[in-house]
Amino acid sequence: MRSRLRLFLPLLLTLGLGALLWLGLGNNPYSQDEATLGRTLPAWQSNNLLDGSPIQTASLKGEPFVLNVWASWCANCRAEHPLLSELAGTVPLYGLNYRDKGDAARAWLIQAGNPYRAVLADPDGKLALELGVYGTPETYLFDADGALLARHTGELTKGIWQRQFAPLLDKARADAQIKAATMAPAIAPSIATSARETQP
Amino acid sequence: MLAELGYLSLLLAAALSLLQGTLPWLGLRLASPTLLRCAKPLALINAILLLTALLLLASCFGQDDFTTSYVAQHANSALPLGFKLAAVWGGHEGSMLFFVFALGLWGALVALCSRRVDPLITARVLAIMGLIVGLFGLYTLIFSSPFDRQFPGPLEGRDLNPMLQDIGLIIHPPLLYLGYVGFAVNFAFAMAALHSGRLDGAVAHWSRPWALGSWVFLTAGIVLGSWWAYYELGWGGWWFWDPVENASLLPWLLGTALLHALVVCEKRGVYGHAVLLLSIFTFSLSLLGTFVVRSGVLTSVHAFAVDPSRGLTLLLLLGLLLTCALTLFALRADIRAPYARFGLLSKEGQLGAAILLLCVACASVLLGTFYPMVFQSLHLGSLSVGAPYFNTIFVPLALCLMALMTQLPRLRWQALAPHSRLNALLPPLFGLLGGGLISLAYLEQGSFVGSWIGILANMVSLWLIASLLLPLLQPTSLRELTLNRLGSLLAHLGVAVCALGIAQVSDHSQEGGAVLAAGQPYQLGAFEFRYEGREPIIGPNYTAERITLSVHKEDKEIARLTPERRHYSVRTMNMNEPGIAWGMLGDLYVVLGEKMGPDAYAMRLHYKPLARWIWLGGLLMMAGGTLRLLARRPLLASRPVEVGTSHPRLEQEAL
Numbered sequence: 001m002r003s004r005l006r007l008f009l010p011l012l013l014t015l016g017l018g019a020l021l022w023l024g025l026g027n028n029p030y031s032q033d034e035a036t037l038g039r040t041l042p043a044w045q046s047n048n049l050l051d052g053s054p055i056q057t058a059s060l061k062g063e064p065f066v067l068n069v070w071a072s073w074c075a076n077c078r079a080e081h082p083l084l085s086e087l088a089g090t091v092p093l094y095g096l097n098y099r100d101k102g103d104a105a106r107a108w109l110i111q112a113g114n115p116y117r118a119v120l121a122d123p124d125g126k127l128a129l130e131l132g133v134y135g136t137p138e139t140y141l142f143d144a145d146g147a148l149l150a151r152h153t154g155e156l157t158k159g160i161w162q163r164q165f166a167p168l169l170d171k172a173r174a175d176a177q178i179k180a181a182t183m184a185p186a187i188a189p190s191i192a193t194s195a196r197e198t199q200p
Numbered sequence: 201m202l203a204e205l206g207y208l209s210l211l212l213a214a215a216l217s218l219l220q221g222t223l224p225w226l227g228l229r230l231a232s233p234t235l236l237r238c239a240k241p242l243a244l245i246n247a248i249l250l251l252t253a254l255l256l257l258a259s260c261f262g263q264d265d266f267t268t269s270y271v272a273q274h275a276n277s278a279l280p281l282g283f284k285l286a287a288v289w290g291g292h293e294g295s296m297l298f299f300v301f302a303l304g305l306w307g308a309l310v311a312l313c314s315r316r317v318d319p320l321i322t323a324r325v326l327a328i329m330g331l332i333v334g335l336f337g338l339y340t341l342i343f344s345s346p347f348d349r350q351f352p353g354p355l356e357g358r359d360l361n362p363m364l365q366d367i368g369l370i371i372h373p374p375l376l377y378l379g380y381v382g383f384a385v386n387f388a389f390a391m392a393a394l395h396s397g398r399l400d401g402a403v404a405h406w407s408r409p410w411a412l413g414s415w416v417f418l419t420a421g422i423v424l425g426s427w428w429a430y431y432e433l434g435w436g437g438w439w440f441w442d443p444v445e446n447a448s449l450l451p452w453l454l455g456t457a458l459l460h461a462l463v464v465c466e467k468r469g470v471y472g473h474a475v476l477l478l479s480i481f482t483f484s485l486s487l488l489g490t491f492v493v494r495s496g497v498l499t500s501v502h503a504f505a506v507d508p509s510r511g512l513t514l515l516l517l518l519g520l521l522l523t524c525a526l527t528l529f530a531l532r533a534d535i536r537a538p539y540a541r542f543g544l545l546s547k548e549g550q551l552g553a554a555i556l557l558l559c560v561a562c563a564s565v566l567l568g569t570f571y572p573m574v575f576q577s578l579h580l581g582s583l584s585v586g587a588p589y590f591n592t593i594f595v596p597l598a599l600c601l602m603a604l605m606t607q608l609p610r611l612r613w614q615a616l617a618p619h620s621r622l623n624a625l626l627p628p629l630f631g632l633l634g635g636g637l638i639s640l641a642y643l644e645q646g647s648f649v650g651s652w653i654g655i656l657a658n659m660v661s662l663w664l665i666a667s668l669l670l671p672l673l674q675p676t677s678l679r680e681l682t683l684n685r686l687g688s689l690l691a692h693l694g695v696a697v698c699a700l701g702i703a704q705v706s707d708h709s710q711e712g713g714a715v716l717a718a719g720q721p722y723q724l725g726a727f728e729f730r731y732e733g734r735e736p737i738i739g740p741n742y743t744a745e746r747i748t749l750s751v752h753k754e755d756k757e758i759a760r761l762t763p764e765r766r767h768y769s770v771r772t773m774n775m776n777e778p779g780i781a782w783g784m785l786g787d788l789y790v791v792l793g794e795k796m797g798p799d800a801y802a803m804r805l806h807y808k809p810l811a812r813w814i815w816l817g818g819l820l821m822m823a824g825g826t827l828r829l830l831a832r833r834p835l836l837a838s839r840p841v842e843v844g845t846s847h848p849r850l851e852q853e854a855l
Binding site: 022 | 473480518519526529530533570573772
């Protein structure tokens with residue numbers, strides 16, 4: 001009987017290994033990105049895709065904001081578009097148009113509606129490289145000082161937004177308010193208006 | 201229209217396969233020879249249906265039918281016809297279809313070549329093959345059908361990934377898949393043996409050629425894959441211990457172990473458990489290989505099609521097969537101890553040691569491949585396991601294995617053949633001297649950077665070559681050299697040749713980076729690289745810049761290199777085609793870098809001694825395996841077993 005039991009050994013070992021594999025499948029392969037959290041938005045000058053005016057990454061700061069990396073050639077970006085339009089009302093949403101042709105990108109925004117306050121054009125992917133973009137779509141949450149709070153690679157869903165982004169956004173907003181209250185009141189509104197001016 | 205027909209024939213094949221997977225069991229239960237016999241024609245029909253599906257998909261590619269979304273994603277009307285055909289298996293959906301087709305093909309071959317196999321075993325084997333084909337057919341239909349339509353269809357396709365646009369990639373995946381899938385036959389034989397309770401030499405005898413055939417295909421697939429990585433990726437390496445490469449190495453290692461275990465089991469009736477377990481695990485690792493490539497569980501340069509939900513289903517399928525198989529093993533495997541007795545110094549003992557070493561090697565590669573993932577899933581953080589781990593573990597194991605192989609000419613059942621002191625000493629001496637001399641040769645050039653393990657590898661390789669070839673010098677030996685022996689001699693020689701190549705490339709490659717321009721040559725070791733000019737090239741679906749370099753040694757031109765930088769307009773991807781001048785003694789290898797001026801380019805220049813020997817060794821292994829397969833022709837000869845004799849047994853088993 002003992003030797004019969006021993007024959008079950010391969011089965012048990014394999015089941016154990018299978019369970020580990022199963023656990024591994026649930027992992028987000030990009031979770032090593034946690035290392036990049038806390039980094040600040042690199043300073044960068046680009047053109048606003050919408051009207052061609054120059055825009056600097058520094059001008060996005062001032063309140064917590066979301067940066068969404070997208071391109072007109074990216075099917076998943078289209079899939080998350082309705083959600084972005086919904087979010088646009090609740091949080092300052094900026095776009096980073098990644099390795100795209102300007103005309104194609106503008107045509108797509110006209111067709112589907114523009115949720116972005118401003119879109120930084122990044123035709124050769126240089127800013128994306130500095131940000132450490134894996135591919136489109138990617139969504140970043142920055143606080144008022146431009147420090148990275150959260151990032152998500154792949155299509156953004158409502159669930160991911162609620163779980164990973166919304167709590168951090170609320171906290172960042174609270175922090176920003178405390179800070180704004182202690183800062184000279186003249187500066188904060190001016191940044192806010194300059195950010196809003198870039199909207200078409 | 202064609203795509204719908206393809207879908208239909210795949211659907212029909214899956215349904216008939218499930219029928220093929222159930223009827224024989226019913227036949228066994230009801231003792232009905234008619235039901236048992238229907239497995240064979242079903243297997244043949246399935247193979248034809250699956251071939252039809254594959255051909256229909258190919259003709260969709262031929263017609264540039266971009267309403268089929270798979271075609272639109274992987275082809276373009278400017279793509280040359282050969283690559284269009286390669287695109288059939290260039291993505292996930294198509295490669296799954298090919299996988300199922302390969303399963304069906306092996307099933308049909310089993311049905312065709314089973315005249316001398318016990319019909320009761322054949323029926324079970326075909327039934328299990330039918331179940332596997334049916335399961336994977338359903339998977340392909342539901343989760344990854346390549347025949348899905350999209351309306352309106354785009355005017356132009358997205359083109360095949362430029363990395364895959366290469367002759368090596370036309371044949372690499374089919375060979376690899378044929379190898380992976382062939383082990384399904386061994387799996388089926390193991391299951392049939394367990395189910396029937398017949399765990400004897402005869403079953404091993406019938407199972408052996410299939411293991412050999414799949415092993416040859418798998419070897420060919422790996423060799424081609426590594427060759428492709430060498431000359432297409434342009435990283436100057438031939439093996440990267442990348443998860444996907446490991447995924448193909450794992451079944452190869454276990455398959456090699458299985459081959460040797462089958463020999464012992466057939467001739468001596470021992471290692472029965474090893475044969476069963478190795479059959480099960482080799483096929484499982486083949487499936488794991490497919491799963492790894494397709495699931496994105498392990499991020500890799502090769503993971504062209506990544507989709508977790510598909511991976512999950514594949515994992516479930518794999519888990520189902522493995523659990524069933526191992527449960528059957530636990531319940532039905534023979535627990536009586538084998539009666540054959542032997543010591544370690546016998547063919548049984550030595551092969552046993554080799555099998556053990558191969559299993560350890562396989563386990564350590566498996567560990568290295570999956571450890572990062574397991575580590576992460578236990579929330580211990582992230583880490584990556586790289587080449588240093590694999591090299592430290594794998595190289596000593598491989599050297600031990602090669603040392604074992606040196607005993608090949610002496611292997612006899614129960615005890616090793618006696619040999620004179622001279623014969624015992626000559627090969628190691630040759631290895632020692634030869635290995636030393638090779639290392640000295642590098643010292644002379646003033647560039648000795650080799651490691652002790654490299655010198656050791658040289659010595660062991662030469663020792664192996666000598667001990668395989670020296671016995672041939674005896675006059676009687678040539679007469680004894682059957683096709684079979686020649687086969688195993690070549691295969692093991694291949695290992696030595698391959699190891700010699702690996703040792704030189706790893707230890708004595710020279711590499712340099714420089715900006716080359718007209719009148720600005722670069723010296724690498726004994727070679728001088730000169731920039732000769734550049735020309736624009738217009739290919740069928742790309743444009744390219746081709747640089748011409750001439751290589752001089754002692755002021756004599758010995759080679760011309762033409763590296764290219766290609767731009768594929770549809771995917772807007774740039775590809776570097778390295779310029780390679782190959783030679784038996786070493787390859788010159790140049791990869792283009794950034795353009796530094798109107799006529800100046802940054803480049804990486806390599807000299808890789810004996811690089812070709814790596815693949816030459818692979819070719820020898822394949823040739824050896826093929827020879828052994830051909831030597832077994834009697835198995836395929838048409839002398840059917842008396843059908844009458846099996847009927848009483850059938851009735852007996854039905855009870």
